[in-house]
Amino acid sequence: MSHQVVPVKVYAAIFGALLALTATTVAVSKLELGEYNFIVAMTIAVIKGTLVVMFFMDVRRASSMTKLFIGAGFFWLAILLVFLLSDYLSRGWLLNIHWL
Amino acid sequence: MNATLPFAQTETPINYLNADYGWKSWLFATDHKRIALLYLFSITAFFFVGGAFAVAMRINLLTPEGIFSHDTYNKLFTMHGIIMVFFFLVPSIPATLGNFLVPMMIGARDLAFPRINLLSWYIYIVGGIFTLTAVFQGGVDTGWTFYAPFSSSYSNTHVILAALGIFVSGFSSILTGLNFIVTIHKMRAPGMTWNRLPLFIWGHYATSLIQVLGTPVIAITMVLLGLERVLHAGIFDPTLGGDPILFQHLFWFYSHPAVYIMILPGMAVISEIVACFSRKAIFGYGFVAYSSIAIAVFSFIVWGHHLFVSGQSMYASMVFSFFSFLVAIPSAIKVFNWTATMYKGSISYETPMLYAFGFMGLFTIGGLTGLFLATMAIDVHVTDTYFVIAHFHYVMVGGMVMAYMGGIHFWFPKISGRLYPEGWAKFAALLVFAGFNLTFFPQFILGYQGMPRRYAHYPPEFQVLNVMSTAGASILALGYLIPMIYLAWAWRYGPKSPQNPWNAKGLEWEQSPTPPPTFNFEHQPVVTEPAYNYSGEEQEVKLG
Amino acid sequence: MADSEAILAPQEPELRHHFDDSAQQLEASTLGMWVFLVTEVMFFGGMFGAYIVYRNMYPEAFASTSHFMNVTIGAINTGVLIFSSFTMVLAVRSAQLRQKKALIAFLILTLILGCVFLSLKYVEYHEKWVDHHIPGPGFQYADPRYFHQAQILFYLYFAMTGMHAIHMIVGAGLLITLIVMAARNRFSSGWYTPVEMIGLYWHFVDIVWIFLFPLLYLIGHTQ
Ligand code: HEM
Ligand SMILES: [Cu+2]
Numbered sequence: 001m002s003h004q005v006v007p008v009k010v011y012a013a014i015f016g017a018l019l020a021l022t023a024t025t026v027a028v029s030k031l032e033l034g035e036y037n038f039i040v041a042m043t044i045a046v047i048k049g050t051l052v053v054m055f056f057m058d059v060r061r062a063s064s065m066t067k068l069f070i071g072a073g074f075f076w077l078a079i080l081l082v083f084l085l086s087d088y089l090s091r092g093w094l095l096n097i098h099w100l
Numbered sequence: 101m102n103a104t105l106p107f108a109q110t111e112t113p114i115n116y117l118n119a120d121y122g123w124k125s126w127l128f129a130t131d132h133k134r135i136a137l138l139y140l141f142s143i144t145a146f147f148f149v150g151g152a153f154a155v156a157m158r159i160n161l162l163t164p165e166g167i168f169s170h171d172t173y174n175k176l177f178t179m180h181g182i183i184m185v186f187f188f189l190v191p192s193i194p195a196t197l198g199n200f201l202v203p204m205m206i207g208a209r210d211l212a213f214p215r216i217n218l219l220s221w222y223i224y225i226v227g228g229i230f231t232l233t234a235v236f237q238g239g240v241d242t243g244w245t246f247y248a249p250f251s252s253s254y255s256n257t258h259v260i261l262a263a264l265g266i267f268v269s270g271f272s273s274i275l276t277g278l279n280f281i282v283t284i285h286k287m288r289a290p291g292m293t294w295n296r297l298p299l300f301i302w303g304h305y306a307t308s309l310i311q312v313l314g315t316p317v318i319a320i321t322m323v324l325l326g327l328e329r330v331l332h333a334g335i336f337d338p339t340l341g342g343d344p345i346l347f348q349h350l351f352w353f354y355s356h357p358a359v360y361i362m363i364l365p366g367m368a369v370i371s372e373i374v375a376c377f378s379r380k381a382i383f384g385y386g387f388v389a390y391s392s393i394a395i396a397v398f399s400f401i402v403w404g405h406h407l408f409v410s411g412q413s414m415y416a417s418m419v420f421s422f423f424s425f426l427v428a429i430p431s432a433i434k435v436f437n438w439t440a441t442m443y444k445g446s447i448s449y450e451t452p453m454l455y456a457f458g459f460m461g462l463f464t465i466g467g468l469t470g471l472f473l474a475t476m477a478i479d480v481h482v483t484d485t486y487f488v489i490a491h492f493h494y495v496m497v498g499g500m501v502m503a504y505m506g507g508i509h510f511w512f513p514k515i516s517g518r519l520y521p522e523g524w525a526k527f528a529a530l531l532v533f534a535g536f537n538l539t540f541f542p543q544f545i546l547g548y549q550g551m552p553r554r555y556a557h558y559p560p561e562f563q564v565l566n567v568m569s570t571a572g573a574s575i576l577a578l579g580y581l582i583p584m585i586y587l588a589w590a591w592r593y594g595p596k597s598p599q600n601p602w603n604a605k606g607l608e609w610e611q612s613p614t615p616p617p618t619f620n621f622e623h624q625p626v627v628t629e630p631a632y633n634y635s636g637e638e639q640e641v642k643l644g
Numbered sequence: 645m646a647d648s649e650a651i652l653a654p655q656e657p658e659l660r661h662h663f664d665d666s667a668q669q670l671e672a673s674t675l676g677m678w679v680f681l682v683t684e685v686m687f688f689g690g691m692f693g694a695y696i697v698y699r700n701m702y703p704e705a706f707a708s709t710s711h712f713m714n715v716t717i718g719a720i721n722t723g724v725l726i727f728s729s730f731t732m733v734l735a736v737r738s739a740q741l742r743q744k745k746a747l748i749a750f751l752i753l754t755l756i757l758g759c760v761f762l763s764l765k766y767v768e769y770h771e772k773w774v775d776h777h778i779p780g781p782g783f784q785y786a787d788p789r790y791f792h793q794a795q796i797l798f799y800l801y802f803a804m805t806g807m808h809a810i811h812m813i814v815g816a817g818l819l820i821t822l823i824v825m826a827a828r829n830r831f832s833s834g835w836y837t838p839v840e841m842i843g844l845y846w847h848f849v850d851i852v853w854i855f856l857f858p859l860l861y862l863i864g865h866t867q
Binding site for chain 2: 661662663668671672675676679680683686687688689690691693694697698701702745779780781783792793795796799803805807811817
């Protein structure tokens with residue numbers, strides 16, 4: 001685009017951060033954290049993904065239209081996952097109703 | 101009658117049809133109008149293949165014992181469903197009328213990506229060839245829904261080929277949607293603001309959203325199903341530890357929104373026709389426009405209503421049932437607004453308007469019976485009966501195909517530069533309406549009385565209604581054949597059309613010659629008024 | 645949009661006839677690419693959905709299979725892909741600055757890194773082959789309790805990483821196209837839309853891996 005060129009420094013910093021986060025997520029996965037292993041791993045993945053989207057894909061400076069479409073993409077993914085799980089997570093519920 | 105019209109043309113100027121000749125100029129065309137015609141001929145061919153299967157089924161159902169074996173009958177309804185849904189109805193209006201009109205209505209010279217547009221047609225053809233190969237190799241017997249584990253582990257038919265066909269043709273649908281979205285965002289003529297867009301565009305925009313967001317999920321589902329079938333290891337077959345309901349979830353995540361791919365473009369066409377033949381602006385433009393978007397969004401959170409009896413959690417069923425009721429609201433808004441548009445309009449009864457009337461009545465019945473089905477307690481009774489068959493044929497055939505026929509007639513002069521014989525057209529429209537109702541209304545009763553779908557034989561007490569249905573189907577078939585003949589005739593021999601035979605509003609009629617030149621407009625159109633600015637118009641042009 | 649009255653002829657070599665100007669053309673390409681990437685999100689989304697369902701249904705089996713994932717290769721490959729995204733972004737930057745040599749160099753570097761990723765992936769697949777962990781008639785699993793459930797995990801593993809690898813292969817093909825175009829001076833005029841678009845695609849494929857890595861290799865590892 002007609003944007004200014006981003007200095008290499010910025011890209012290098014993001015690159016470094018992504019590598020560091022990868023190392024962290026591998027290290028944390030060796031610890032016994034129970035359910036938190038999952039949460040930490042996904043949080044780190046989301047951070048990494050956001051860094052790539054914002055800086056490497058330059059969405060930081062993209063038009064609001066582009067941002068809207070990206071948001072819609074993840075929103076629809078969330079619809080798929082949430083409504084899918086709404087079935088699986090509530091399958092056993094019926095058995096627990098004692099007052100019936 | 102040409103001579104009485106102000107825009108009558110005496111000799112044919114260069115237009116998109118005569119700009120170039122020879123098969124190469126068609127098969128390598130990047131002009132959206134030519135690609136629209138490529139699609140028009142291909143989907144018509146598929147319509148007749150799918151129709152042939154329907155005829156065979158209806159003949160079989162004339163008598164309780166039928167004439168085909170169960171296996172053959174299973175293949176008939178499967179191939180009918182696959183071809184009609186994926187190769188006719190999904191591309192029907194968007195790929196033909198949409199392709200032709202979206203750029204013209206917003207004042208653009210072409211779609212944003214003309215070569216991708218051509219690519220989408222080739223992809224469609226390749227997908228079609230896969231599926232047709234499956235047909236000629238002996239067919240598929242899983243039903244168009246491909247439910248696992250029957251499709252993945254037990255069926256002995258060409259499931260993979262057919263699934264591959266759907267996988268491939270899905271990308272043609274995605275590319276069409278992508279092209280429309282970008283075109284509508286980026287290629288509008290000066291002055292064509294969002295609030296001035298014809299409702300046809302809003303409808304196609306909403307359709308495109310569904311195509312782009314939903315189709316990839318059916319594509320990957322078909323891949324997972326195919327892999328399970330090839331490897332005999334997978335995720336849907338319960339004997340392998342899988343969950344067959346997961347298949348149904350993923351399938352309907354696409355396929356329920358897809359039923360809106362199969363109706364929103366129809367609604368888009370109806371808005372244009374109703375405004376033109378009532379000579380009024382659409383009542384509540386904003387409501388109709390935004391209800392399209394609302395439908396696109398809500399259609400994604402109701403899919404579980406197809407799983408009420410599949411073993412889905414009851415709580416999830418309740419949520420899906422609730423949203424299914426909600427999705428009916430925007431559809432109802434549209435019907436109310438069309439009705440309000442006609443109120444005190446100066447209505448004239450040309451063929452497109454007849455189809456629009458048909459659409460409104462039949463779609464309403466189809467939609468209301470959808471609400472019955474979305475009610476869990478009723479659905480348990482009528483699921484997998486002819487009631488469901490009747491419901492979706494009222495929306496898909498009574499709704500979408502009516503709108504498609506109406507649209508084809510409405511824009512036929514634009515596309516071909518000729519006028520069609522109005523008398524024949526009205527006759528055929530009435531045949532379609534009568535034939536349709538005779539075919540499908542008895543099926544509501546049959547279903548309510550408990551006749552299950554997808555069986556080759558039935559108990560004798562259902563015969564009377566089935567004979568009625570088959571009789572209706574013959575009338576319906578005639579109603580579809582007649583337009584084929586007179587439209588083909590009119591394309592060559594029909595009287596030349598003036599630029600704007602209906603005296604309609606919209607850039608495609610008002611600012612573009614008929615038939616349009618390759619780049620649609622002779623001058624860059626500039627828009628200065630809202631859509632459907634019919635008010636104050638006096639002169640009326642009568643046809644036929 | 646142009647105010648001009650007549651149909652515009654292309655003024656610039658890369659402007660296609662139906663656009664008013666190259667700004668409009670670039671905006672259209674960018675939006676088109678993003679819409680395409682959204683479809684890709686949903687495409688992988690179906691598999692992520694299946695993964696979550698089965699992970700939630702068979703937690704013990706999933707914990708058991710995750711021991712057979714090669715975390716070292718997975719982690720190295722994550723680094724390789726991130727590195728390739730870095731070189732890709734530098735390629736786009738060189739294109740912006742019209743530095744032909746640097747552009748070609750970074751594109752080649754990206755391509756090489758992509759091939760490294762695929763080679764390591766091949767090593768991993770080969771391991772699975774040797775261990776009879778490929779779903780299908782030859783599948784074997786040490787713990788008989790989890791035979792079917794483990795097979796589901798490996799099925800998902802192969803489906804997800806396989807789809808990802810196919811995207812990488814397509815990306816490699818696109819990179820080769822870019823290299824040829826760059827060598828032929830197609831980007832010397834300051835028009836570099838294809839580099840930018842294919843860059844977006846490449847980063848997207850990277851992001852998919854960023855999520856696949858913890859989900860398939862790390863989670864459940866400690867149990
Ligand atoms: C008012 C909105 C609608 C509601 C509430 C609704 C509801 C339903 C429900 C609950 C079913 C499942 C019945 C069963 O299998 O037991 C169903 C089936 C179906 N509907 Fe609708 N529907 C609506 C509109 C539409 C539209 C607009 C279309 C197509 C243009 C459509 C096409 C279908 C199809 C094809 C099936 C059958 C799927 C199969 O083969 O099993 N529906 N509908
Ligand atoms: Cu539905």
